[in-house]
Amino acid sequence: MDKRKRLILHAIIQDYISSAEPIGSRTLVKRHQIDLSPATIRNEMADLEEMGYLQQPHTSAGRIPSPKGYRYYVNSILEDSSLTPQDLSRVEELISAAGISLSKNPRQLARLLAAVTSYISLIAEPSDNVQDIRHINLIPLSATSAICLVVLGDGTVKHHSISIPEGVTTQEIDALSVFINRRLQGVQLQHIDSRLLCSLRAEFAGNLSLVDDIFYMVRHLMVADGQELVMDGATNLLKEPEFKDVDKVRELFRTLEQNEQILKLMGSGSSRLEDLDIKIGPEMGLESFSECSLVVATFNLTDRKVTLGILGPARMQYAKTIGFIRWLREYFSSGGS
Amino acid sequence: MDKRKRLILHAIIQDYISSAEPIGSRTLVKRHQIDLSPATIRNEMADLEEMGYLQQPHTSAGRIPSPKGYRYYVNSILEDSSLTPQDLSRVEELISAAGISLSKNPRQLARLLAAVTSYISLIAEPSDNVQDIRHINLIPLSATSAICLVVLGDGTVKHHSISIPEGVTTQEIDALSVFINRRLQGVQLQHIDSRLLCSLRAEFAGNLSLVDDIFYMVRHLMVADGQELVMDGATNLLKEPEFKDVDKVRELFRTLEQNEQILKLMGSGSSRLEDLDIKIGPEMGLESFSECSLVVATFNLTDRKVTLGILGPARMQYAKTIGFIRWLREYFSSGGS
DNA sequence: TGTTAGCACTCTGTTCTATCGAGTGCTAAT
DNA sequence: ATTAGCACTCGATAGAACAGAGTGCTAACA
Structure with missing residues (x-):
């Protein structure tokens, strides 16, 4: 060339x-x-x-x-992908309008991304499925409720409230706590599946509904909490001429509604924290995304990591989008909130 | 007539x-x-x-x-809005496919509603803004993290983890706990606003970032946790002939992205627990919804209330939709999960 | 007085044709 | 290697003709 x-x-x-x-x-x-x-x-x-x-x-x-x-x-x-002064001031304006809670509130962050890029923004917390459970703690709050604390291998603490059925005694709860710890300590989140639940139910003599509750709560840590997908700006793509056909739009949105596929897409190849990952059209392997491009980057926020993606037309303003994401990473790593 | x-x-x-x-x-x-x-x-x-x-x-x-x-x-x-046997068996099939967690998992529920009705489903937890705060409790977990428990007027307990900045002593945390309780006890959630935050910051001598954290967490109870909106089936409407025009779709979706408006719509007039509320086209007062209808119902689940809505074309299958919602209410109130 | 047959008219959607314009590939000249 | 010239292609646009579904109105009828 x-x-x-x-x-x-x-x-x-x-x-x-x-x-x-x-x-x-x-x-x-x-x-x-x-x-x-x-x-x-x-x-x-x-x-x-x-x-x-x-x-x-x-x-x-x-x-x-x-x-x-x-x-x-x-x-x-592509070489120069730094933000123009106009873009920069616009971004800063939007950030200050969004308030303090950017890094804590994925929805706010998603809204910002969508507003700045005018594409679809996607935010996922990266999968923690290889983490193992270090300790599980049941703290009774009242006769009918308790908090279940889960300490993971990296020291992060997750917690969730569960309700206690009537007639369950403190002894039973203690027994359950011991049992759960014995059986789940060291187990990786990805292995919390229904087979495991069956064996738990078979082994435990006490109240099974409590076992279920705790099990689903832990599982929830992995599936929902650990892998929630937040999206914003879906309407932005409707402005693009490639989506003036409703059928295309329907296919696109239908795929977007299937969170698993999107999470997979955002997960694969995002291991490099350094920079960002760009997937163009057919590279994504989804028919309905063949005219789209996806820019994925993983960020270190103050207390956790998030993976974020910008989904636009293949005809995307790459320079601007990349520039913005790099700027945002800089912003967060230099103490922006 | x-x-x-x-x-x-x-x-x-x-x-x-x-x-x-x-x-x-x-x-x-x-x-x-x-x-x-x-x-x-x-x-x-x-x-x-x-x-x-x-x-x-x-x-x-x-x-x-x-x-x-x-x-x-x-x-x-409209008189007879009971489900046909076919519909019924389809619903039951979908419910059993969804698994146990229907009443606990709004997303699952939303998916079910969308699948059954083939319209857009909306699920909101009804606004708790008039609740007042009875007590706030800070439980240190480690040197850098704590759980903040909030007990509301009706006895429900909400909780959230917060991180503790370095160099903050236990005494300071205790002082903060006392201060926060003195200032927030009895305050209604709807009055947790930025004016209140300002006066808190002005009055408290210690670490302001912790005050901010707690404040935003409590506020989060109201805005995000208490008023989260879950949606599913947006693509369903794209099948309807009235939405073969992308511009209409864009307007519709743009409105749907503004959760506040939708929540308002679902909140107004849904006080009657007995039955359901139907809003037809212009009655909703939103230009982009003028060709839609919304069916809203509030449900008593085992441990909480949810408001759910079905948004379809004005040309909606009212009988089927109403029949399904009534059936679902019956299902939940008779112990369905 | 309520119902109906007949008729002229209206409006949309479709199909067909003609035409315009932007763009290409190829060839030959520079 | 570059370019001017030319014939050709193809989509988009506009207009004309036409079919079809439906209406309102009038007059006849039970």
Whole structure:
């Protein structure tokens, strides 16, 4: 790929990102004041298409970037992705409007991400399934309720209230506490499954409903608490011309409603804390996302980690989005809340 | 409104609900084997339109029900809204597939509602804002974390973990505990606002960040925990012909993203526990909902109340929806989980 | 007086055609 | 290697014609 081809590919992608319309040779020359004739550009375009970086919607239309084209753009062309002063001041304004609770309130954070990027924002707490249970503690609060504390391998403490059925004595609760600890200590969260529950129920002599409660609470730590997915800005994508067809929108949203798939998508390959992970269209392996791109990054907040994603059209403003995410990481790591 | 007009209105609404297309006199006669000529029906239709129960999309189209028409249908025509055996068995199948946790897990419940009705389901815990705080308790867990317990006026206990900044002594925590109790005891949740926070910060001499933490946690009880909104089935509405236009969809979803409005909508008029509340189109006062209807009901679950709503097109299958909600209430009150 | 047949009219949606315009690929000239 | 020229392609747009479903009105009828 020679320098001129890079330049042309860059120009086409930039134009297509902002216009959403196929770019022709003539238009390109005009808009970028290139010192070549349209015919030359056409030749280069034909080459780029042959190489797989561009595609043509129909025989006699301009070119649009292919997924491979976007990939090349993201990997090898994009350089400066710092925020413009305008963007920066807008972000700061939105942050101050959101209040103090950004890092504590995923919904607020999601709203901010969506507002800034004008794409869909996704926030997940990274999966803790390999954590093991260090200790489980039952603290009676009253005759009918107690708090169950779970201390995990890394020292984090989770807790949840459970209600105690009538007629259960303190002794029974103590016995249960001992039993639960003996059986669950050291068990990884990912192994809290229904098979385990069956064996628990078989082994324990006392009140089974309490065992159930505790079991589901611990399981909840893993599934719901540890893997909650917060989303915002779904309507933003409806502004994009690629989604003016309701059927596409329906397929897209239907996939979004299946949290597991999205969590999987955000989980895979996000191990690198350093930077961010970009998935373009077909790379996600979901038919309904074939015209989308997803930018995923994992953040260290003050007290925990979160994984966040920006889902936009494949024709996404990569520079701006990446710039914002990097800025946000900087913001949090330098004490922003 | 004489008997024949009722009959005709009923027939038109039924047909329109299932077909989504304006109903003409000829079609109506054929489909319902009415012993009158189309011309007579036309006269009656013209009357019904004059009375406000029907409207015409254009001069030479059939009639569709007006909001007033739906209102009359719901209030005065609808009688039998019990589930058909097929529906019933489908519901039971879905419930058993969902597992045990229906009444504990709002998301599961929302998913069920959406699946059964094929509309949008909304679940909110009813607002507890008038509750007052009876007691606040800080339980240190370790040097850097504690649990904050809040006992509300009705005896319910809420809790949340907070992290303790370095260098804060046990004495300070005790002092804070005393201070917080003195200042917040008896305060209603709805009065936990930023003005109160300011005066707290002004009065307290110790670590302000801890005050903030507790304050936001209590506030969270009210806003997020007490008023969380769970939604499912948004894609269902995209199947309906009235939403084949992306712009309408965008407006609708944009409104749905503003939880406060929806919560307000579900809160108003849902005081009657007995039955359910139906809001038709313009009655909701939201432009983007003008072609929708909302059915709201409040449920007594084993340990708490929830308000749930079904949002569908104004052309909703009212009988089925109402029947299902009544059945579900029966199911929960007779020990279903 | 309520009901109905007949008729002219209205309005939408569809299909077909013509046309415009942006863009391409190819060839030959520079 | 670059470019001017040219024939061709294809989508989008606009207009015309037409079919179909439905209405309102009038006059006849039981």
